[in-house]
Amino acid sequence: MTCEKVAIIGAGPTGIASAVQLKRYGLEPFLFESDQAGGLVRNAWKIENYPGFPDGISGIELAGIMQKQLRKAGVLPIFQRVKKLTYHHDSEQFILQTDINNYRAGAVIVAAGTKAIRPNFVDRLPERINKRILSEVYPLLSIAEKRIIIIGAGDVGLDYTVNLAHANDVIVINRSECSQALPLLKNLADKSGRISIMSNTEVRDVVETSGGRLEMSLEREGELYQIEADYIVAAIGREPADDFIDDEFRRYENDLIECGRLYYAGDISNGIYRQVGIAVGDGLMAAMRVFRKLKERKQCI
Ligand SMILES: Cc1cc2nc3c(=O)[nH]c(=O)nc-3n(C[C@H](O)[C@H](O)[C@H](O)COP(=O)(O)OP(=O)(O)OC[C@H]3O[C@@H](n4cnc5c(N)ncnc54)[C@H](O)[C@@H]3O)c2cc1C
Structure with a gap:
């Protein structure tokens, strides 16, 4: 399927769920990751509240399974940190700037999680x-x-x-x-x-x-x-990992969210409700919304 490019910032549980779902629609998303796929979950001693693992599972193991699922789905993350996110109104394209390249996308899912204080x-x-x-x-x-x-x-x-x-x-x-x-x-x-x-x-x-x-x-x-x-x-608290978003972008981000080009999903947008199951559900929903909007805009043929 030929489609406008979708970019996902962050390959934690949220970004992984989004990427796998977009692949199921036949899309080839960019998935940016500044560290390793799996995100924060790699630190968890034992996850007992994520369905499918009745005896619980260590965070590092769960991250390994998620990485495997990404590979099986054919998603190769781009291991680069997104330093700046901008939107060009004339071309209706986002530019994702990294140290190595500038990438263009028609829709962006921000799944960058949180950073430690x-x-x-x-x-x-x-x-x-x-x-x-x-x-x-x-x-x-x-x-x-x-x-x-x-x-x-x-x-x-x-x-x-x-x-x-x-x-x-x-x-x-x-x-x-x-x-x-x-x-x-x-x-x-x-x-x-x-x-x-x-x-x-x-x-x-x-x-x-x-x-x-x-x-x-x-x-x-x-x-x-x-x-x-x-x-x-x-371990004194965490805050949204949104350093790549500047004040100018903030001025028009609500318009981009309303028109279905920009999505925040997972821990970055969930306040105190930071759990793997919520992140995965959010990532899936963002991918489904992106795809629906692309079809509405006739950007998928
Ligand atoms: C110690 C600990 C124990 C936990 N235990 C549990 C538990 O038992 N049960 C449970 O449900 N949840 C648990 N959690 C919470 C769970 O890990 C998070 O809710 C989940 O990982 C959030 O997923 P996310 O993808 O939204 O964010 P993250 O997992 O934070 O992933 C975000 C990803 O984005 C990347 N990134 C950030 N900025 C950029 C950028 N500019 N460019 C490119 N990539 C970027 C990061 O490197 C990271 O990989 C625990 C968390 C911790 C720390």
Whole structure:
């Protein structure tokens, strides 16, 4: 089928679902990914609420299955970060700018998910220290017998903790008295002999020791403490990953959404409702809407 090009930004569960559905219609979408296909799900310790896996499935395994499905559907992601998204009214085309090329598309599904909020103190740290302060855990899943500090005791912080504590000692820093995480995660953290949680504690600073480890200064009830670690993982919140959209684009994006050329789908647009099942459903719906609009505009023949 000859069709106007559709571009999808992000190959997490949302973008993968969109791409597979568009392929089923006979389209050849561009699927852009700045990292690896699978998205945020690669960090999840165990996903128990996505239908089809009665015993639950680790995030890394689920991402692997999704990558396989992409390959089987014949979708080859373009592993480039979209740096800027613009729309040219005269040609009715979007331009997706990457470091390597400019790509044109008649419709765009923005499925870029969320990005981590980084703690303030990282800005003034040298790069060699910053490299060991992460916001996701999948790069650490193969390490063992290290000490890791997790900042944040919400769902994501405790999920990261349980994921890493099978082979490492993990200290969780919690600003408040109680964790807001799922009871299931709290129970697992309580039972593990390798996890300690410091409540009512604020991070003050991080420096490098002469031995090359990270030393974190903490304050609890007016007292200062220092603890050493090999890695720090910050889980203090996430925000939409929309750096490639500027104010000018924002001025006319509602018109593009209304005329069915632009779609936001998945975590980037779902506020606190960030779950794989929702993301996949959103991705499918965006693809179905795109195709319907292309047919209405007689852009598919
Ligand atoms: C620790 C943890 C545990 C979780 N546990 C569960 C669970 O048990 N059950 C559940 O249902 N959900 C869980 N989730 C949530 C789930 O992972 C997300 O809801 C889901 O991954 C969202 O999919 P998405 O495709 O919208 O976004 P993402 O998965 O974030 O994917 C977005 C993709 O876009 C890419 N991207 C971003 N910007 C650009 C750009 N400019 N150019 C190109 N590519 C770009 C990113 O690299 C990423 O691959 C968990 C999340 C975390 C962090």
